[in-house]
Amino acid sequence: MPLFSQTQGSPQSPALVFLHGFLGNHQDWCETIKQLKESFYCISIDLPGHGDSASVTIPIDKGFETTHRLIKNALDDLQIKEYILIGYSLGGRIALDYARTQRDENLKALILESCHTGYQTQDEKDQRFADDLNWAKRFATQSIIQSLNQWYEQDIFSDLSCEQKNNLINKRSRNYGVCLANMLLATSVAQQSDATPFLQNNATQANPLAIHYCFGEKDNKFKTLGRALTKLKNIHLTEFSEAGHNIHRQSPVQYARFIQQHFSQ
Template identity: 30%
Template sequence: MNLETYRFNYSLAGNLQKPLILFLHGFMGNIEEFDEAIKLLGDNFSYLTLDLPGHGKTQVLGNDEYHQMEYIAKGLINLLEELKIEKCFLVGYSMGGRLALYLTLHFPEKFIKVVLESASPGLETNLERLARIKSDSQIAKKLTRISEQSEFHIFLDNWYNQPIFSNIQNHPKYQKMIESRLENKPLELAKSLQFMGTGYQPSLWENMKESKIPLLLLVGENDEKFIKINTLMSYRCKIAQLKIISQVGHNTHIENTLSFVQNLHQFISVGCGV
């Protein structure tokens, strides 16, 4: 579907008479990211999943600046309108969580409740942003130099060896996750990192204080960095509630899908008649 600047690869599944959940994957994820969670949620909802720009089969028809958060957010709102989706629940993981928070704050009329998994409102100071931009630029350069699948596999193994991911490399679903990540194109991922990275996005710390949309913040027990970030988020935004999922790191929906789904379902069901 060509919506001005994007040709989104998306799936609209389930009984459309049921409440709809829009899922937004993280960096290097794709349309399949939440498949296991959706299986557990079953026929209580309908589901909109997609490849974000720079990922999977979604095409960016404009120039590179359309990998920026502001443009992608508007593209997603256009997609919802094209699909005649007036309001929905929203779930975003990591990069997708940052985008979900931006959507919540700028288009609150479209969302009922929002779940942010291992997400952040960005960086507060220019100094922090500049340091992160420099770091992400180095990673983006590595991605642009990848020419073979074996090199991409090594990059992914190194990526998931970071402390925030805890021991995900020992998880039974790790290899399946890597196979899914390998479906992406390194050059497109580099553009996503360059224009959608935490250093480039606008800081949402001040804006989130005014949020009127109920927020659930999910974070893994072993992800110390994001526990600190999300604890501060819950202090800043009185309508947000924080849940820590035990014995997992950054990617809670893969490491403990059942607990992720239980927390999500409980949160969105309260007061919504689901």
């Protein structure tokens, strides 16, 4: 079954492909795309287990590989040639691993928002998979509201007010827990290959892939991870003031201006 995608703007304009985060869907990008669709052809994709792709399931042992193939099929169906791939959190990890494995000449740039680059040790991977397995069990066996309440109590969302958390819980409650559990395990950071060798090699290429890494001022975890990438060439870091983990939701206009600034023709 193919992934759902929504397109906005003219197919003659430069293409932007958006991948949402865990629990999200293509509508998460609507405020940013509203600012961009006059200048870009915007394609927002629902990842497996999410939104209108909720019924798309992927094997846990080949989650990234299968998701990459589904994304490539979606782009081929839309006859997308050159494009910029933009991913937030889970979507950013999938976008990064897509670039690492596909080596698609039509991919002209990556914009990675608050995303992990992969663990380097097996101990880290084992601990993360144990944590994700615990979350997957919650999503698969509890009510979606109960699981979401627990999910948004994590430190990474500490910048959100109670009202903001409640709004997110209400918005995300349309998800199906079992579908989320499957995707969580199939695309766990524990299953993700460390992208450091790819990023190091990219910096040495004659025509390196342009990579932008974005993080919010209030997101201490990914601010630290992002700043650790400064030693790698050709990775452009951007810190968004007053933003937390989800920049494009909290600052959609500022995020759109960032894209226009770097990629408008």
